[in-house]
Amino acid sequence: MLKYSALKKLLKDHQLRVTDCRLDVLQLFKSRGHALTSRYLEDELTSYDRVTLFRTLNSFIEKGVVHKIPDDSGIARYGICGHSCAPAAHHHDHVHFKCSSCGHVDCLSDYTVPTVTIPGYLIQESNMILNGVCKSCNQ
Ligand SMILES: [Zn+2]
Ligand SMILES: [Zn+2]
Ligand SMILES: [Zn+2]
Numbered sequence: 001m002l003k004y005s006a007l008k009k010l011l012k013d014h015q016l017r018v019t020d021c022r023l024d025v026l027q028l029f030k031s032r033g034h035a036l037t038s039r040y041l042e043d044e045l046t047s048y049d050r051v052t053l054f055r056t057l058n059s060f061i062e063k064g065v066v067h068k069i070p071d072d073s074g075i076a077r078y079g080i081c082g083h084s085c086a087p088a089a090h091h092h093d094h095v096h097f098k099c100s101s102c103g104h105v106d107c108l109s110d111y112t113v114p115t116v117t118i119p120g121y122l123i124q125e126s127n128m129i130l131n132g133v134c135k136s137c138n139q
Contacts, residue, residue: 014063015087021048021056026065027056035069035077035105037098064089069096069105070127079107096127106134 007026008018016022024045028037041053057078060066064085066078075126084091095111098104115130 010065014065014119016059016065017062019056020054021045022059023058024048025053025056026068029066029078033106035079035107037075037077039075064090067092069107069129071098071105071129077105079105083110089093093126097134098129098131099137100131101133101137104134 004023006011007023007030010026011022013016021129023040026042028041038053038057041057041114042050045053057066061068061078064081064087067081067085069077069079071077081092093111093112095108097106097108099106108130116123117125119136
């Protein structure tokens with residue numbers, strides 16, 4: 001688990017004011033290691049109301065702390081960002097993995113989405129979600 005001082009620093013580095021809610025949400029993301037849904041945040045952090053959690057999540061997205069992961073299930077998931085993300089912009093080209101066994105979505109930060117060039121098309125975003133059985137379920 002990360003110390004509160006490290007979490008505070010991370011918030012400040014992303015131009016976010018330190019609040020208890022932000023610290024708790026960040027702590028949860030750091031300790032879980034896989035992408036989280038807003039529902040999960042609500043269930044875990046019952047001392048905050050939905051609106052507060054929603055605002056916290058949005059401020060994290062805005063400031064480059066977490067990113068929304070595209071998913072065909074309609075449930076939005078959020079993953080913690082790497083060092084390359086800043087308040088001005090997110091920089092992501094990593095692959096996501098969805099486990100059919102535990103249902104977790106992982107950010108595979110070391111694996112990048114292959115670049116595709118299509119004449120006449122301007123590609124603004126590319127995403128890749130791999131489906132299968134994750135490392136911990138595959139043991
Ligand atoms: Zn990001
Ligand atoms: Zn799994
Ligand atoms: Zn990700």
